[in-house]
Amino acid sequence: MTYQTDKNTATALYDLITGDEDARVCKDIPEESCKHQPANFLLHLATNFFTKLADELASARLVFPWVLALLGAPMLLIGLAVPIREAGVLLPQLFIAAKIREKPVRKYVWMFGGILSALALWACALALIMDAGPQVASTVVFVALLVFSLARGICSVAAKDVLGKTVSKSRRGTLMGTATTISGVFTLLLGLNLGFYNTIQANALVLAALLAGAGFCWLLGSLCIANMREEPGATEGGGNAGVVALQSLHLLISDAPFRNFVICRTLLLSVSLGIPMVVVLAQANTNATGLIGLLLLMAGLANTVSGYVWGRLADVSSRLVMGCASALNALTIVAMMILLEHFTLADELMLYAGVYFVLSVCLAGVRLGRKTLLVDMATPEKRSAYVAVSNTIIGGLILLVGAAVALLSQQDVQVMLWAFAAMAALAAVLCPWVLPSQQAGTSA
Numbered sequence: 001m002t003y004q005t006d007k008n009t010a011t012a013l014y015d016l017i018t019g020d021e022d023a024r025v026c027k028d029i030p031e032e033s034c035k036h037q038p039a040n041f042l043l044h045l046a047t048n049f050f051t052k053l054a055d056e057l058a059s060a061r062l063v064f065p066w067v068l069a070l071l072g073a074p075m076l077l078i079g080l081a082v083p084i085r086e087a088g089v090l091l092p093q094l095f096i097a098a099k100i101r102e103k104p105v106r107k108y109v110w111m112f113g114g115i116l117s118a119l120a121l122w123a124c125a126l127a128l129i130m131d132a133g134p135q136v137a138s139t140v141v142f143v144a145l146l147v148f149s150l151a152r153g154i155c156s157v158a159a160k161d162v163l164g165k166t167v168s169k170s171r172r173g174t175l176m177g178t179a180t181t182i183s184g185v186f187t188l189l190l191g192l193n194l195g196f197y198n199t200i201q202a203n204a205l206v207l208a209a210l211l212a213g214a215g216f217c218w219l220l221g222s223l224c225i226a227n228m229r230e231e232p233g234a235t236e237g238g239g240n241a242g243v244v245a246l247q248s249l250h251l252l253i254s255d256a257p258f259r260n261f262v263i264c265r266t267l268l269l270s271v272s273l274g275i276p277m278v279v280v281l282a283q284a285n286t287n288a289t290g291l292i293g294l295l296l297l298m299a300g301l302a303n304t305v306s307g308y309v310w311g312r313l314a315d316v317s318s319r320l321v322m323g324c325a326s327a328l329n330a331l332t333i334v335a336m337m338i339l340l341e342h343f344t345l346a347d348e349l350m351l352y353a354g355v356y357f358v359l360s361v362c363l364a365g366v367r368l369g370r371k372t373l374l375v376d377m378a379t380p381e382k383r384s385a386y387v388a389v390s391n392t393i394i395g396g397l398i399l400l401v402g403a404a405v406a407l408l409s410q411q412d413v414q415v416m417l418w419a420f421a422a423m424a425a426l427a428a429v430l431c432p433w434v435l436p437s438q439q440a441g442t443s444a
Contacts, residue, residue, distance in 0.1 A: 036229040040166040043228045048179030050221035056187040058214035060085035061276050067207050071138045082276050083402020088149025090395025104232035106158045107225050113154030114222035120148035121215035128208040160387045164375050173372040177311015184303025260434040262390050270423035271329050271366045275359050277413050282352035298353050302360035310365045318373035319435035325365030327428035332358045333421040
């Protein structure tokens with residue numbers, strides 16, 4: 001009786017979120033998974049909420065640079081925080097995917113990555129509060145950041161595969177968008193609270209609490225995944241990691257829709273790499289007192305107001321979501337640069353806060369659009385390879401571009417922002433035209 005009540009409750013919540021009148025509408029998942037879709041949807045929702053909240057609490061765009069600066073790390077290393085975090089997540093995935101593919105049930109792989117992420121973040125928190133000296137603490141944080149990035153890469157491959165096996169098309173964008181909105185509300189409240197810490201740049205305990213909280217979120221996400229009903233899947237494609245990796249790279253030649261996706265995603269790097277440049281400008285040109293709290297507030301507000309909307313739109317046309325978000329990103333950067341160069345502003349801090357808000361909205365749209373598109377366009381046999389190949393290539397590019405940006409930004413941040421605006425504008429033109437449509441075969 002209790003199980004049936006829980007099942008009915010899960011179905012009712014699923015109907016409320018998705019607008020479904022029939023929870024058994026399943027387009028591309030096995031019949032065995034269809035009957036568990038409402039419960040799995042809610043477990044995915046909880047997992048996505050915890051991991052998205054963790055990403056804000058331990059943001060490579062905000063928190064890690066602050067931590068490294070507090071520990072006296074070199075400016076070059078601080079500038080590399082984002083590319084190291086992103087590249088560490090993405091680069092190894094081509095080789096990880098082959099091993100994951102050998103396992104018919106992949107939720108346990110995600111759990112391993114989630115627990116490892118929690119341990120790495122807790123190590124960073126301990127480094128901040130223990131009197132180990134700046135050099136030792138900086139080394140611990142750097143190594144922990146690398147471990148955290150690798151663990152996130154494991155989760156990334158496994159999560160998309162599990163999602164594709166347990167939640168049907170036309171529901172995945174809604175799921176991720178809802179999680180983004182809910183996590184945004186919590187980030188918004190956190191940002192409001194941190195706004196009262198005017199000396200946060202010197203408050204190691206506050207930063208340690210953020211990192212420890214992020215680790216706890218990863219642990220809770222792992223527990224949610226553990227309760228998911230995942231049916232065993234195909235194991236073709238497993239084997240020697242190096243051989244499978246080289247075979248998977250052939251997709252860039254033989255699979256035109258996937259190749260176009262990788263090209264567009266490369267251009268969309270401008271959206272994620274441009275945001276830290278705005279933070280650099282804000283730190284240099286304004287009174288940075290309480291800045292981290294204000295920017296966390298803007299990030300939370302952006303996810304709150306845009307997450308669910310982007311998700312619902314991604315279920316209709318994920319390529320248009322990517323195009324619209326990148327166009328808005330380009331226009332916002334151009335408008336900010338014109339205002340800074342040609343007008344005298346009474347309060348530049350509010351300009352930077354507003355720009356950070358809009359760019360965070362754009363980043364949420366780009367991420368939801370590309371994740372929905374990638375999961376939907378891939379067949380079950382190719383999904384892991386699609387995720388791994390695209391992420392590995394993008395990871396390499398992030399590392400190269402990020403290193404160049406970290407060096408060049410010390411000379412002229414504004415030149416880099418103009419370049420990122422141009423890349424985003426090109427992505428806005430290409431995404432709606434070269435990416436597969438929602439109705440095209442197995443595409444999204």
